Amino acid sequence: MTTSELQLQLNNLDASLFNHTPFYCEENVYFLCKKLCSSQIADAQGSDLFVVFISNDNKQIPLWHQKASHRADGVILWDYHVICVQRKKDGGTHLVWDLDSSLPFPCPLAAMCQKLSGHHFSSFRSFRGEVNFSFLLLMFFRVVYAPLFLRHFASDRRHMKDSEGNWTAQPPPYEPIVAEDGSVHNLNEYMEIRAADVLTDLPPELTSAVFGQKHGVVIGEAHLEELFSQIP
Template sequence: MATPTTIDVSHFHHTPFYCEENVYLLCKKLCNDGISNSEGSDLFVVFISNEKKQIPLWNQKASNRADGAVLWDYHVICIQINQAGDKPLVWDLDSKLPFPSPLASYVSETIRPSFQLFSDYDRLFRIVHAPIFLSCFASDRRHMKGSDGHWIEEPPPHEPIVAQDGTEHNLNEYFNISGSDAITDIKTSSVKDAVFTQKHGIVIKENQLEELFSHISLQ
């Protein structure tokens, strides 16, 4: 599926601090607009977080810093592969980088693996095949309500997302990520199978991200 080099990000829905819902709607629009396969089979939803819920990312629009650095509790992006051999693309609605960006550039400019971090800030990645995510994900936005019941951040105008089986909330199942969940060997066929079949996908470390998608794209 041919993808334009850049797209106007304003064509996509974006509610600040609701990246999981933004990416859910992004995947649907990429499918509907013919930018991805009709079922989203070339798309993967990626949750970035860790045990401490402290992940530094750079070139983020929400930052007040010149380098765009933000310390998120978690973040969600979409990665698109291309069976024709083109490089994977990253769709990040909160990024200052070109939209979409090649995965290698995104890793270099946003994740910045060369930047030495304390272990508390090590980033983990949950990779979920988009068709599974679109049918299984649900959020009633409870994580954005304070103890007094008021919104911490204003919610999106659309109705909360409900899973196809009627589940109303499972966001925590996606953004709770532990290093003990991370797969050590991503080259096995069982890992590829898990990416395409498991409700919660697989968890990998940041130094495995590009390697994983180089294997997935060869299927």
């Protein structure tokens, strides 16, 4: 596929072509990565894809332009969220794939970061009575290399059941995802993101950590674009 053909394909993508079950963003991204690979939009092995978990210690993160929101500004509070970032080599535009967002699909990473930071302060007043205000700005990112994620991730959806075993949201129609090693549930290992885990700077060895660590690395919002600019 030529570069122009690929760009035409990207410009005409419809998010509805991808598997999407509300409130199961980690599984949505799992299958999104697989489809990007099989459709030649991404490298066949997913070497240009990264799965990004977003959360914080308090498990309250505000995200804007979300389809599930009932507000005019599209903001909603998630306990965690998961997106896919596609790194473009040779100075290309890094792309964010978020099936729950009303932004263009895919959206340039720089544009998403700009909208994210630009909205933080504008919605403080309306949220003041709804969340722990001191945590509102804290948004941390666990960046996981997609080939590792596709190999190791597993979820039996236990986090979507209440204390009596009832579903809090209707699960996807397909079978739960089982890891290559037989693990049936390790979602908590990815979604647990704490301030103590956040790298305050980006050391030279960070690239090898991203590609070599099963659970990736945890960074703050200020370093998200910088990280993808450093990955070869």
